[in-house]
Amino acid sequence: MTTIYLVRHAHSTYSTDEQARPLSEQGRDDAEQLTTLFDGITLDYIYASPYRRAIETVQPLAEKSGLVIQETEAVQERLLAPGELPDFRQAVRYVWNHPDENPYGGESNVTAQRRIVLEIKRLLEHHQNQTIVIGTHGNIMVLLMQYFDPAYGYDFWNTLKMPAVYKMTFKAKTFLQIEEMCHHD
Template sequence: MTNLYFVRHAHSTYSPDELNRPLSEKGITDAITVTNLLKTKGIDIVVSSPYKRAIQTVEGLARYIDKEVEMIDGFKERTLTIAPAEDFTLAIKRVWEDSDFSWEGGESNTVAQKRGVDTTYNLLDKYKGKNIVIGTHGNIMVLIMNFFDKQYDFSFWQKLAMPDIYRLTFEGEILTNVERI
């Protein structure tokens, strides 16, 4: 069995700079909680989206197990639009209503999900039988989960906490269990 611990990043200070947006003070405190929740889980590897807020959420755990955080571009957040959306709620709802729809310069659910799932399969192959923490983002995380089980949808995404942790257990490439940590 391979366990993937998907960690939605902690609260961040808003900035249009997606790549370098840091955690807020609350987010930094919550990242310590993430480390404490996961340090007894026998984690072997820590990977992350290259976005600063995702890295900061899991880097304490990487230090705890004396490993570097491995950056994996495929776990970065889905690109919703090329420019900030005037109405984020409307914009995100629209892409979930039509999986092939995308805003200008953005990724449809279909495209983002394929990227995330391909990346997940690569991780399952590379680290078979390991316990892996993945620092990532809410939308791409739920799109990946949705591929394996349709109950993980827009309404599920709306209820996610920040941070939030889900352990997905795989036998080979087959999802056998999901548990919120």
């Protein structure tokens, strides 16, 4: 069995600098809290998008597990547009409704999904019977989940929390299931 935990980054302070946007204070607290979800779970590797908010979200977990975060651009957020958009949500809805189009100059759903699916297949190849964590982003994460289970889509993305953790399990390279990891208060 190979287990992949997808971690959507915690709340970040909004800025137009996608790359360097840090977590907010709330986000940092939530990232610390996330480590409790992994109590008793032995992790083998932690990967993350090179975007600062994704790295900062899995940083406390990496420290607790004694692992070094491996950055991989293949799991960074889908580029919706090179510049600012007047209406971000409307643009996201449009690209989800037209999977092979992106009139805003960024990646279409199809392109972004292909990128992350190839990376996951590569990771499954390299990490058989291991447990890995991937610090990533909402849109690209849901595109990955949708590839394995079409029930995940725009509506699901719209309700996705920050941070959020979903566990995907595979037997060899065969997808078994996706489940949400929740805090047991």
